[in-house]
Amino acid sequence: MSWTIAPEPFDSPVAAALWRAYYTEVSDRWYLLYESRRTDPDELEREIAAHTGAELTPPTGRLLVARYDGEPAGCSGVRLLEPDTAELTRVFLHEGMRGRGGAALLVRAAEDAARALGATRMVLDTRSDLVAARALYARLGYEETEPYNDNEYAEHWFRKELAASQVS
Secondary structure, eight states: OOEEEEEOOTTSHHHHHHHHHHHHHHHHHHHHHHHSSOOOHHHHHHHHHHOOOTTSSTTTEEEEEEEETTEEEEEEEEEEEETTEEEEEEEEEOGGGTTSSHHHHHHHHHHHHHHHTTOSEEEEEEOTTOHHHHHHHHHTTOEEOOOOSOOTTOOEEEEEEOOOOOOO
C-alpha cells in the first residue's frame, strides 16, 4: 500500500466528494461542540455551494489529492494571498486513512506547490478542537502567530517560512 499525491481540478467529482466529506466533518464537529447538534443539511448545501474551491486553481492556487493504493483518501489546498505568502487550506484525510503518514505528505506537497507558485511563506488558520491538526502543523515546523484573517471560526493561526525546495 502506498501514497500518491497529485494536482486535481477543484471541480472534479473526486474533489467534490472530498470537499463534502471535509466540510461535513469540520462543521459537524463545531456544531456538536458548541450547539449539541449536527450541521443542518440545508446549511451544509449552501456552504458547499458558496465555497467551491475555485481559488485553488493555477496560476494562484492548487488543489492536491492524496490517494492510498489508488483510492482517493484526502486533500490539501494552497492559494496565494500575496506574491510571497500562500495559505494552506482544506487539509483532510478520511478517518480510516489517518495515522498512516498521509497528512504530513499532503502538507509537504502543499508546501512544494506554494514554492512553485512563488511563495516563501505559508500561513494557515485552524480551530482549538482540531487538536491533531495543530499537533501536525507544530511537528512540521509551523509556529503560532498573530491572526492574518478574520475567519470567524479560526482560533489559532500558524506560519512557516518555506526553505528552498530540496531535491533528493
